[in-house]
Amino acid sequence: MFATATRNFVEEVDRGRSLIPVSSLNDTISLLTVVIKKKRYWLWQKPKYLPTDFTLNDILAGGTPIQPDITESEFIKYNGTFGDNIQGNVGANFIQNNVSVEGKDTSKLQSSFGSLKKEELGMPKLIKDSKERLLDMSHCLVEQTMRNNKQVFGIVKERILTTQPCSVIEEVQKEGQFGGMLTVCGAKVTKVSLKENASLSKDSNVTMEIPPHTTLAYALIELEVKHDGHFKLCLMSTVSGGFEEVDSNGRLAPLHHSEKVDFRPVLEEFKEYFKVLSALPSQTKSSLLLQITEVIDDRTALSLLQNSLHHLCYGGVSASVEEHQQQIQDILDLVAQSGASKDAVIKALHLVLSAVDEMSNKCLALLRMCCSSALLPDLELLVQCLLGDGQLPLTAMRQTTLEEEVFDRVQCLFSSSNVFLKKDGDSLRTEVQQEAGNLPIILCIALRGLASLSQ
Structure with a gap:
């Protein structure tokens, strides 16, 4: 429910650009949080983003912790209602049965986030402070991430968060009438059986209260990581991060970049x-x-x-x-x-x-x-x-x-x-x-x- 609300929000305010919706209230996301970008099985799938419990400072090798410049600004006041009302009649022909289904589905998701604010890193200072710094290649998070060449480090550079208590309300109403008989059978047991003139009704009304300072969406800057721990910030959206690899002959292999699909x-x-x-x-x-x-x-x-x-x-x-x-x-x-x-x-x-x-x-x-x-x-x-x-x-x-x-x-x-x-x-x-x-x-x-x- 929360994931649907944040995804709706991102589609409305930043569709197809840089913002990533937060999928769980359990995710604690602040500026400089390390997020693992995981490429999916199919090339055309959008990656998954896995927030970690670490910040960039946690995985740096020694030195003074980076103290970033942070700017805050008002974003928007957001209240959105999404839903559909589907009615229809369906006739289905099965091997031994004919089924007619009359149904009405009504669903509504109301997100009342109120006034939102944006926090951003000052990139010039971050570039200056991170120059010549090294990642701790023995850190457990670094070691485990670099084992999979489909995983990339990203650092949270921007986030959209709530400023006041707010709510997400979901209302669902489903009604149906079934004529004839539909039976879906397994090897030993009938899983679904809808008999003559059966009816089905389901109602739900769920309210989720969201506290202030909850992150709804964030944007990343990816890291290009060399085998010796040196790293660069990928400042342009067309440049992807990744870990430099060493092939079987000891030669450095190029970093992996995104592929376009025909x-x-x-x-x-x-x-x-x-x-x-x-x-x-x-x-x-x-x-x-x-x-x-x-x-x-x-x-x-x-x-x-x-x-x-x-x-x-x-x-x-x-x-x-x-x-x-x-x-x-x-x-x-x-x-x-x-x-x-x-x-x-x-x-x-x-x-x-x-x-x-x-x-x-x-x-x-x-x-x-x-x-x-x-x-x-x-x-x-x-x-x-x-x-x-x-x-x-x-x-x-x-x-x-x-x-x-x-x-x-x-x-x-x-x-x-x-x-x-x-x-x-x-x-x-x-x-x-x-x-x-x-x-x-x-x-x-x-x-x-x-x-x-x-x-």
Whole structure:
């Protein structure tokens, strides 16, 4: 809830620039705090940021502690309300059952942060004071971080914090009516059973009180670290930090820098993943799509699901799923029924949900509204159009997709990923906007993966 509120805040005031939202109230972040920037498995994924309990002074080798210049200024007064109201009727055809679902979901997240202030480091003094200083290469944090060439040191140079007690309020109301019978079965036990004319209702109202001087977002300056402990501050956003490495012949290897991704050849490489999902039994695909749709716009559940799939694929520490245990376990149980192809299905879903997890909150809300077996095949055609010559005849699309309300929603979905979509005479035209970054590849992977489950 707090993570969603800070992410909304950053998307509104600094989208795509330097601010990083704080994800936990347990994170204590001040100026000069050392944050580990961890590159993700897929090149197009945004990195994870892991605040530590140390400051730059803690990992310097001897000498006088750096006393930075700090300036404070008023930032903005911020009160934001985010929510959606989704209503609809869905008909789903399963192998032995037909199901009709009528639902109404209302959610609202109100963030009343009030007057915020900004603290910044004086960079000229920091550059002067850090010149010729060395990191303590025997410090446990330095040793453990440099073992992984995907991890980089960053120092907090700016933070946005509250000045008064404030609150985050979340209200959720879900209502549904189900006709027919839907049963999702495991190997031995039925996980979900919704019987004739069943109804479901869920309400929640949670208020979180946030104390003054709480950091909501921060910005980093990365470090280029030499093998002998010398370091430089990466003053430009185009310059990435990292640890200098020594190769097997004792020669110094260059520091790692970020890579740009051309999404067309990458999509070609990933087509086998989508084939794996398309080859699943019809009932399994329908059930997976239904279950995934339920968590798509729940940022916490989505991230935990993606983390669980990463753990199954590549090992590492698995996050606790606690409140969302049953939702996530139901999806993992469906995957476990894939038989000999289970490992391939896990990797394919990890790819797709890693892309979905990179989307903005607005994009996730739009994606959920587009997650129907009737609409997803048309969205797949638009992806093919984007990868091809950018032109698609209107006759290739279903008439319901071209209706004003639905098409407006699809346009907004593509636009939120920096893809231009427009009706042009008797054709549709798609075009990647300038400075689109990796958003188009994220959209294409998400839509192709979900469409594979709708076939």
